[in-house]
Amino acid sequence: MISSIAIAGFVFGGLCGVIRLIRGPGLADRIMAMDVTLMSLMGAIAVDAATRGDTTNLIILVVIALIGFTATIAATRFLEALADGETP
Amino acid sequence: MTIVSSVLMLGGSLVAVLAGIGILRFSTPYARFHAAGKASPVAFVITAIGAALVADEGAGILIFAAIAMVLTLPVGVHLLFRAAYRTTNNQHLIVDELDATMYES
Amino acid sequence: MTRIIPAVGMVVLGVVAWVALWGDWSWANVLVGVVLATLTLVLQRRARSTPFRVEPGALVRLISIVLVDLARSTVSVAKEVITPTDYTEEAVLAIEVEPAAMSHALLLTVAITLTPGTAVVEVDPASSTLYLHVLHARDRDEIAAHVHQLADLAVAAFPSDAPAMEASP
Numbered sequence: 001m002i003s004s005i006a007i008a009g010f011v012f013g014g015l016c017g018v019i020r021l022i023r024g025p026g027l028a029d030r031i032m033a034m035d036v037t038l039m040s041l042m043g044a045i046a047v048d049a050a051t052r053g054d055t056t057n058l059i060i061l062v063v064i065a066l067i068g069f070t071a072t073i074a075a076t077r078f079l080e081a082l083a084d085g086e087t088p
Numbered sequence: 089m090t091i092v093s094s095v096l097m098l099g100g101s102l103v104a105v106l107a108g109i110g111i112l113r114f115s116t117p118y119a120r121f122h123a124a125g126k127a128s129p130v131a132f133v134i135t136a137i138g139a140a141l142v143a144d145e146g147a148g149i150l151i152f153a154a155i156a157m158v159l160t161l162p163v164g165v166h167l168l169f170r171a172a173y174r175t176t177n178n179q180h181l182i183v184d185e186l187d188a189t190m191y192e193s
Numbered sequence: 194m195t196r197i198i199p200a201v202g203m204v205v206l207g208v209v210a211w212v213a214l215w216g217d218w219s220w221a222n223v224l225v226g227v228v229l230a231t232l233t234l235v236l237q238r239r240a241r242s243t244p245f246r247v248e249p250g251a252l253v254r255l256i257s258i259v260l261v262d263l264a265r266s267t268v269s270v271a272k273e274v275i276t277p278t279d280y281t282e283e284a285v286l287a288i289e290v291e292p293a294a295m296s297h298a299l300l301l302t303v304a305i306t307l308t309p310g311t312a313v314v315e316v317d318p319a320s321s322t323l324y325l326h327v328l329h330a331r332d333r334d335e336i337a338a339h340v341h342q343l344a345d346l347a348v349a350a351f352p353s354d355a356p357a358m359e360a361s362p
Contacts, residue, residue: 002094006135009101013131016108020120028172029117032124035164036111039128039157040104043135046150047097050139055146055216061153062214065160072164079171103267110274118283118312118326123274125306126266148213162306163299169314169326173285183284183330 003051007044014040027082031075038068096138103131116180117172125165129158202247204230251349258346259304266309284330285314288337292321294344297351304343311336 017037024030042061049058110123136154140147178184207230208223215222294301295318302313305325310332315324327336 002098006097006101009098009105013101013104013108016112020111026117026172026176028168028175029120032121032168033111035161036107036124036128039132040108042153042157043100043104043132046132046135046139046153047101049146050093050097050142053143055143055149058143058146058149058153059214062149062156065153065156069156069160069164073167076164076167076171080174083171083174103271106267106271106274110270113274116283119328122310122312122328123270125312126263126309127270129307130263130267145216148216152210152213158307159303162303165306166302166313169312173314173326178285181283181285183286 003047006047010040010044010047014044027075027079031072031079035068035072038064090142093138093141096141097135100131100133100135100138103127103134107131117176118169121165121168121172125162125168129161132157200234203234206230207233248350248352251346252351255304255343255346255350258343259307262304262308266307269309282328282330284327286325286327286330286333286336287322288325288340289320289322290341290344291348293348295321297344297347300347300351301340301344304347305340308339308343311340 014037017033017035017040020033021030021037024033042064045057045060049055104127107124107127110127111120114120114123133154136150140150143150204227208226211226211229212218212222290301295316298316298318301323302316305323306312310328312326313323314326316322317324323340325336325340327333
């Protein structure tokens with residue numbers, strides 16, 4: 001019951017991120033929305049693994065954290081290259 | 089033990105809801121970055137601590153992921169601010185002490 | 194001797210991270226972790242040697258200040274989400290820190306981004322100036338004092354004689 005409420009909160013946060021991802025008036029807003037969505041996914045996975053006592057999915061957290069960071073860096077570098085008028 | 093972890097997980101979920109509402113509601117990109125960059129790590133760290141209290145074997149991975157998130161997300165937010173500063177016009181800033189000619193090379 | 198202790202600490206940190214990721218405290222795992230951590234450390238030292246020491250007292254104070262800031266910023270974000278606000282006071286401020294803090298620009302960036310209402314836009318290592326985006330420009334003196342406190346603590350926590358490195362990627 002409690003875990004369902006907690007996961008529902010994370011799903012709500014992730015949906016807000018998806019809405020901002022679709023609507024966001026710029027590339028920077030979309031990158032940030034992606035970060036928030038991934039964070040919500042990580043939180044939901046953590047709550048699910050803890051309540052079911054199943055540690056199989058937990059390695060996904062590390063993968064998402066590291067790949068999300070790399071993706072943010074790559075996307076912002078792309079954005080700066082666009083702003084400087086270079087061909088990335 | 090279970091009560092504490094349930095409260096922590098619910099708290100993290102609440103902060104995630106706040107972050108979601110924040111990025112939808114604030115009108116300027118910079119305010120949205122502030123909301124996302126501060127609430128996201130807090131939400132995940134609180135949830136990870138709550139989950140680590142219950143999951144015995146997975147506690148190491150949870151703490152590792154939480155530390156990785158706290159250390160990496162602010163760097164991503166800094167890069168976002170830098171990219172956004174270069175790509176948007178900054179009319180709504182009341183003071184702008186960062187010289188725009190700095191980027192001319 | 195002062196350079197051996199941080200190396201051992203780094204190896205221990207690497208082993209703990211390795212074992213935590215596997216979730217398995219067997220001897221073979223710890224052994225593989227020791228070998229991997231030592232290898233990584235040696236390769237990294239060969240690439241760029243930056244000797245540094247760790248002052249535990251200052252580091253603990255820095256971490257506690259950052260944790261308090263995290264809690265405060267969560268409360269402020271919650272307050273701003275719930276109450277109707279408009280941001281008419283956004284500004285980009287130039288705040289000068291002492292040149293020694295420039296070799297800790299990464300640590301400073303993390304700490305400043307986690308304090309309520311501030312974020313780093315640009316770092317200029319040449320003039321040792323941080324350009325901060327703030328939500329409430331009228332708190333300028335308070336923000337500057339806080340940044341200086343964080344910079345002093347970062348320098349005190351990791352005293353180093355290394356020259357200032359490239360600030361941000």
